[in-house]
Amino acid sequence: MSLCRYLPVPSDRMGIIWSLLSVKDSIILEYGPAGTTHFSMGFYGTLGVDWQHRLFTTHMNEDDVVMGDVTRLEEAIVELDKSYEPKVIFVVASSISAVIGTDIKGVCNYMQKEVQAKLVAFEQGGFRGDYSIGLTEVYKLLVNNLPCKEQKKRKKVFNIIGASMGSYRAASDVWELQNLMREAFGYELHTCLCHETSVDEIGDIGTAEINLVMRQEGLPAAEVLKNKFDMPFVVSAPYGYAATLTWLEEVGKILGQLPDVKMCARLRLKAQNTASLKMYAMMMGRKKHLRQL
Template identity: 35%
Template sequence: MGIHRFKPTMSGRMGTLWTLASIRDAALIEYGCMGHMQYGRMFLNQAGISKRCKLYSTHIDETDISLGDTNRLNRAIAQIVERDKPKIIFLLPSSVPTVIGTDLMAICEELQPQYPNVRLLPFGYGGFDICGHGGVQEALLLLSKTLPKDIQKTQEPTFNIIGSCADLFRFHADAQEMIRIMKGAFGMKKLCVMTSDTCVKEIEDMGGAHINLVIRREGEPAAKQLKKRFKTPYLLARPYGMEETLGWIDKIAQMCGLTPDNSFIKLEKEKIMSQISPAILIFEHIIREHPDEARLSLGGHADVVKGILSYAEKELSLMRGVCWCDCPSMTSEEIPYFSEDEWIQAIKAHKNGLLMASGEALKWAKGNIDLQISNPDIKWRLNLYESPFMGFRGAVNLVSLWLNGILEQIDD
């Protein structure tokens, strides 16, 4: 691991941990060095994930490493089964067991007959060579392969959300807005929010849904797996702004053969336009008189950056500033990956306009903390009912943030 001025980028191990840690009725054992889980638990508490999956770390010492002794892990599993009685135990390696080649899959196969009522499920990606988003993708895929049971479709149309995980900023609010829209537009109920608000049984019942709503590219392999097994169609999209949200609803209607509730959609459109119309007039004035202040720079998850930028440019005519993503495997000509040094230089070079990035970057740049769209965070997020960024209500929230942010810069 190199030297970082700020928090290092999320590793595959952390991506897996943050994906699994929100699942209720489960336990997770990290087989690794002392202290790893403590830092992970602190982030999860800060992000609003607490008292979900039972989190444990075994610790390993020189004897375990030199002799390949895994009895410590065996004892931990036995104690957790007896005390917590989880439905499933996830096993996650840290960097040292990964480097020395500890085979968690073989260990689970050997121990599984001793625990007929508890499933042992090993995960990989414990090393530093896998980025955090790779860990999220592997965790979502493995869950979708192993946990869902053979089940009939629900009588009334239902849906799953795939990819709502603790590493995304404001994940609770965005998922709740999608649930609200699906109920209002189609009368559809959710089966599973994978994984920020779910339990083992809800994942087991995912095959009963009529559509899977995938909100990040890392969730697409899981959706493909569920489509192959249960014939469930999926839609990969993060709807930002009114037009994108209306298009998202239309696609769902076509895929499910449903007719949206026009009264709900009409009311939502009227409410949005009544709220943002005055701001649009001010934006038009600012773009003419203060064009540099109407420039929007973004840094974070590639799907988040792309979606918010599209809304700002297409519906509000704000101008694009410097944009980057936080994962090298997601780099593209439109949204390149920036290392720590690169995004520091990019922020230094663009003094004017709005900056939406991680809380850590905004604090360092002395920017507007209210414009945070990604992690690392600098605050505790205990309020599960904050305003979303996606959907109808997210459209109004973003306009409010942008308008106030621009006016504050002009006043300064």
Template identity: 40%
Template sequence: MQLCKYYPVANDRMGIIWTLSSIENVCVIEFGPAGTTHYALEGIGSLNGNDRAKIYSTHMDQGDVTFGKYDRLEKAIVEIDVNINPKYIFVMASSISSIIGADIESVCDNLKSSINAKLIPITTGGLKDDYNVGVEYMLNTLVKEITKDTDERNINKYNIIGANIDKYNFLSDIEEVKRIMKDLFNKEVNTIFTCDSTVEDIENAAKVSLNIVVRKEGLKAAKYMKEKYNIPYVYSSLYGLTNMTNLIKKIENIDGYELNNDNYKKEVDIVRSHIISLKRRFYFYEGNKKCAIFGDYDTVVGLKCLLEELGLEVDRSEVLYRDDNDEYLISGCSEIDRMKYLKNNELLGLFGDGPCLDMKHNSKLDLQVSNPNLDKVNIYPFTPFVGFRGILNIIEKIMNIKL
């Protein structure tokens, strides 16, 4: 067991709750102590996201644990179905009810004939995997259980998959993706999985011509929609000029997606001119150009590409949960490992989560790019880190470093 001064890595149960919490008209019942559900809901506030779902706890007592009774859960499902009348009720086990082997699937199966809502059981209890696994599981579950089959396709509509509230800068990053798609392809977003969506948005997610996957946890959902509805998808990092040009080329190859070359050239030319300005400023700089990045997988991979594109040295790039898919990244390290690294290394820039920025360190630029979040409030949705304007935003912050 690792010692933690700040936060342990959130488990898959938390990833599921975060994914569902921003969907309006969703009901979630957790079979477990009220305190654990309350803690999960309190954490949503630190993510700068809106809690739009209705999330309930059955609570538990010693009798429920000792004898494995489901009376509370069954009554809670019936009560919510009658009084709230939701289309869908997600039923999940907490860590404690998972330990005693709560059979959530059987409870849902026994009640489905007497309940108006569709019951969707979630069996994980957060005892095995990190939150990214829960996000992946829930995105895939949503398209399987809620998205409706349809022959209707709108060539002018697309979905964004993976823009959840657990992504630190999701508000601004989503706006930048929407702006790019409008300015370069004249397309409008249909459904965002799952930031500020409704159940109806998820139901109608198949009425599109493209899925844009913005994090790898959304790939399973996109692949399922490709197989079932024949909706093409693209997945690429959204950080940096090279990654963005690669993404634009992928989208341009989709039928019905014609690129506005004039607008595209303007975007690229502006970014290139500022990249040249930054490189010119650092050309004769003999000081330390080392940077460190700590965050979720796609943020770390993307920022690493961007910073190297700007001529800076990425000395450490660490994913803050277990991930063995990239041999060039560090993952699964402890807080103490990060504390030691930050204490012993002088950096030009530290790009990390709230705890990393709070640790003792020596850097000329501190920029929060990932959660957990300690005290930052993000309400202005036009300061992206991704896309063309995201590149300019980060270049501006680096250019303002006092060398």
């Protein structure tokens, strides 16, 4: 047995599922064996994602794999639609269904007329790369499939794109961004991809004035929204006092509004104090080094 020093990097399939679990009023149906879904549930729980009555599997046996029979998938879609009445059913391919080449999109296309819920297919089975590729696909497919074509803009509203529950303290980052935008510009959060959002909120994502992209995986989705709804965006995260000031200035230019003066003054003072402490620490370290010589 080989020695493993670190846990394996989650695949694109894992990133897709944990992101979709944050979308309320939806259900995730994985077309694959029960074992792959069962063992992943514990991991999703450690991320703080509630998967109860949200994540289901069709189960596959040897006959389904060899013959390519999708009857179980068709029956599961109909059963979930009648039992839970979700607004959206996300059909996700497992590693096995991706290997045998099951046409998930094709099944969703002809099954759409049989159910009330909107069917959205994700054919990645964990073979296209790590979780970052899965996040990119989720953000992009959500903004392509759920938003309405015509949306009326709302004032003082923004979106966040790129909040991943797989990131350390993602919820705290979202909370801090809300506080910054509220204090600096008086703006409120509309929806966040993908953290504690819903099908309806994503459907109205084009009503916001600006998108704040926290990570590069959200950039393709931001480009889609810019083309569809003429929504500007900022790609960066405000970490550190000086970087936060620069970020606020960049956001303010797009909004045509200067950030709160008192808030900026407070951040500049903290940045100066931090620089002074750093210089003091360097001087103390130099004196200690000279005494040792």
